[in-house]
Amino acid sequence: MASPFLIPPLFLAISLAVAAPALAENSSTYTKLILDQCQQEPLDPEDELQGGVWWCEGYGGMPVRVAEGDLRFLVSYGANAAEELAASQTVPSFNTINETLEWRLDASGMPIATILRFFTDLVEGQKGQVLVITKLGPPGQICHVGYVDALLNPDANVVARDVADNAAPGFVCGEEIAPAFGLTGDDARE
Template identity: 40%
Template sequence: MLQALRSGLVGTARCILTAAVLAGIVVPATADDSVYTNLDFDSCEILAEYEGGGFDARCPGYQGLPVFVSEGDARIDVDFGIDSGSFESFTAFNGPGETIEWRIDDAGVAAAILRFFIDVDGRSAQALVVSQVGHKGAPGCVVGVVDASEDQANGIARGIATMARYFDCSTDTAEVVAPAGSMVAQFNAANRLD
């Protein structure tokens, strides 16, 4: 199963790179690395509070890139770089972990990986959510979701992050990597087709 996933990721990467070459886009060689920051809610600026307990906040990220956190009905959406304006989260109650893994390549910050804790009716799960980092005029989005209980989950998430720079949030589809438990599979992304 893992081999099939790896083959799928390689195939997807080839399609993306082929499209980039045909479009005349130079795709730099990458030397992927990780940098870690904390998601510390005590350091966040509250931008808005909503009746019923929801909020929007801007938190410090990596090298001046802000992290936008929105909470509504005990569900969390996190955007990196700029606020995407879309609420992407799990159907079940959830919350983010404290550590953001920023994936860096030769062109700069390409993606962010954040662990989510999902809990409902005494059942729990964890997922790694891979997001493209947004920039002015180009909001990011969730690229992929990996069930954290799977073998090599961190490596799979990093593989997805490697392709995040080439993901088109307006046309490409966010993927929940199979196999995934039911609570992880119920991820609602603005660009996810079911």
Template identity: 35%
Template sequence: MIRPALLALALPAVAHAQDIDSVYTSYDWDADCRTLEKDLPPEEAAMGFQLVCPGPQGFYLMLTEGDARISMDYGRTQVFGPRESFTPFNTVHDTVEWRRQRLKGEMQPFATIHRWDVGPSFDDREMLVISTVATTPDAESCMVGVIDTTDTPDANALARAVADRYAPGFVCGNAHARAFGFVRIDTPLPRRVPPHSNATTGDQW
């Protein structure tokens, strides 16, 4: 029998506490964000929408919805990267935690922690998704790790530890997002759709 595993609860410290902190943003998606639906190519416009929302310190949150699945990007510029989501239908909560580190005397975002609902409404999972923040125009934002909050104790604290340990050196498109905490055989894991994929929206997942 395959047993669930409790993973990575003790992660090495990467910085002094005063060098890392969190700020939070909450969104009314309709009122606070700008929709780019009309800017999409005609063949894509009916399949979903894209939003650009303000983040802390001039950063942005970018949300793509298509086929009842969400993809998120976070960065200094309003650039959408490759789509990354879960195979089951999903939605995201309206509050985002931005982890910041001190660089050149200023606290700057380097990762986000965002709560998702993944799965059918009768059996959905609340997942904490840890993502990188793109801090330069040539960088991407992508998922670093996921935590199923259902059976993981102190999931928020674990998410911060994962963000602080792994996000700064994570290479999008090379490294893959991992599950941390209480991991089961059916724990949802994200998939990344390569740019310029010829698959239809539904077949991507």
């Protein structure tokens, strides 16, 4: 005779699955980076390479600093955005940025990273597109954590979200180097 205290394993597994709340997942929300609608800092007449600095409002009112100089854009976040490592990071070639900024939010709704498409000038007049994943964190921990070639990877947005969700939280700005994820130009030449 079976003990009345033994619960069949299948019944237990089904009971726990039904009783356990569904795990919340990270999600995305979007804001616009339309520089004509942002606050521009006065230009420094002595800085010949500076194209401008703009302060835009991001998700939840977070400041977004966009700087352009020498035909390259640099984007950083937070009240001290100008001092963050992200303020000095860009992609290697001349570039412009997309107007849509994707914010990755953790299960509690806290922004943990952003994904922004950079349009690049490559050799021989070719154009490229790179998704730049930037970690958001406390002061000193806002930096690029990865890059995804948006033209070589048909699932580039999925790859970038995975990097934002899984690599960004543990990434240590200033100690680690942001790698390329997914297919790269080297893969295309093989």
